[in-house]
Amino acid sequence: MNLFSKLFFFLTLMTTQLVLSQTSEILEISKKDIFLVSCNHPIITKANQNGLISLKLREIPSFIFLDVKCKIQAKRENIKLEKSTLFKEKQTFQHNLNKKISGPGALVATLSSVLLFYTYIGLIAS
Amino acid sequence: MIKKISYIIFIFIFSSSIQAQYKISYRLGLGMGFTKPDNFNLSLSSIELSKIGSTWFPLHHDLSINIYPSLRIGYKKLSTKLLTYNRSSNNYILPIVFHGINIESFFTFRNRFEINFGLSPMLGSAKFINNKLTVTDEKLGVEGKTTAEIKNSTLGFYSSIGLRMYLMSFLSIDSSVGYIYAKFDEKWKSKANENPISGSIDMTKPFFQVSAVIGW
Numbered sequence: 633m634n635l636f637s638k639l640f641f642f643l644t645l646m647t648t649q650l651v652l653s654q655t656s657e658i659l660e661i662s663k664k665d666i667f668l669v670s671c672n673h674p675i676i677t678k679a680n681q682n683g684l685i686s687l688k689l690r691e692i693p694s695f696i697f698l699d700v701k702c703k704i705q706a707k708r709e710n711i712k713l714e715k716s717t718l719f720k721e722k723q724t725f726q727h728n729l730n731k732k733i734s735g736p737g738a739l740v741a742t743l744s745s746v747l748l749f750y751t752y753i754g755l756i757a758s
Numbered sequence: 759m760i761k762k763i764s765y766i767i768f769i770f771i772f773s774s775s776i777q778a779q780y781k782i783s784y785r786l787g788l789g790m791g792f793t794k795p796d797n798f799n800l801s802l803s804s805i806e807l808s809k810i811g812s813t814w815f816p817l818h819h820d821l822s823i824n825i826y827p828s829l830r831i832g833y834k835k836l837s838t839k840l841l842t843y844n845r846s847s848n849n850y851i852l853p854i855v856f857h858g859i860n861i862e863s864f865f866t867f868r869n870r871f872e873i874n875f876g877l878s879p880m881l882g883s884a885k886f887i888n889n890k891l892t893v894t895d896e897k898l899g900v901e902g903k904t905t906a907e908i909k910n911s912t913l914g915f916y917s918s919i920g921l922r923m924y925l926m927s928f929l930s931i932d933s934s935v936g937y938i939y940a941k942f943d944e945k946w947k948s949k950a951n952e953n954p955i956s957g958s959i960d961m962t963k964p965f966f967q968v969s970a971v972i973g974w
């Protein structure tokens with residue numbers, strides 16, 4: 633064997649080993665992080681950091697899908713997730729936000745109630 | 759025209775720069791309303807058909823999006839097309855449908871309650887229809903189904919005040935008291951130029967509804 637073929641043989645072996653080691657590494661990482669793919673998705677992270685209020689309309693279906701997927705994967709991997717308070721926080725926020733009517737909401741409420749009041753008064757009177 | 763308006767509303771909703779959370783909700787329920795079909799019933803009597811009742815029970819559904827704090831806008835439909843239509847004799851039925859834009863404002867109180875005020879300009883349509891007619895071709899002995907119908911349409915308006923109770927973060931029940939302002943006039947249209955039915959149906963009566971709401 634000349635020097636060139638020895639070098640070629642050595643390089644081939646090294647490359648194969650390198651590729652194999654990298655593949656197994658990737659496999660290990662992906663096994664560990666399957667669960668993290670949906671639970672750490674940017675939309676989930678955004679909701680966790682800024683609350684459900686921060687989600688845009690088009691992000692809501694993705695959030696629901698990823699949230700369910702995250703829970704299913706966590707169950708498969710026997711990982712206990714912390715109980716999410718996102719929904720409760722959102723509900724509390726909106727409840728507090730909507731305690732008062734203002735702007736166009738007040739206009740609609742006034743129109744509707746005045747209209748109904750006079751209609752029913754007329755109905756009773758007639 | 760309606761398509762254009764709905765397209766404009768769609769664009770407005772989705773390109774709006776309002777920072778409030780868009781809350782989507784879908785409401786499904788049953789309503790109860792009253793009518794005054796005296797003139798229409800007179801027409802029916804003249805062609806020996808039985809009278810229709812003066813109560814209607816429409817299935818009601820609407821899809822709303824929260825576009826501003828304490829204000830939501832959506833599409834609303836009241837319909838007796840499915841199952842709950844009023845019946846006359848000889849398989850004649852009277853399905854009534856109202857659909858239109860629903861504007862609703864609301865405020866919350868206690869922990870789980872909400873009071874809402876709704877305004878809905880609506881487009882109404884009524885059909886007096888028999889879809890169980892059969893036609894037989896005597897030469898070939900073949901039977902086929904056909905439909906006889908006359909229709910009427912009107913513009914209506916619905917206003918309501920309701921109470922909603924949140925059972926879970928995504929589920930609530932809703933009931934409301936309202937009033938419908940609409941009247942189907944005497945002109946019933948059919949494919950033939952003339953038809954024997956010409957009575958009006960006055961829908962301007964109180965309206966009640968109970969429904970379940972799922973939302974985000």
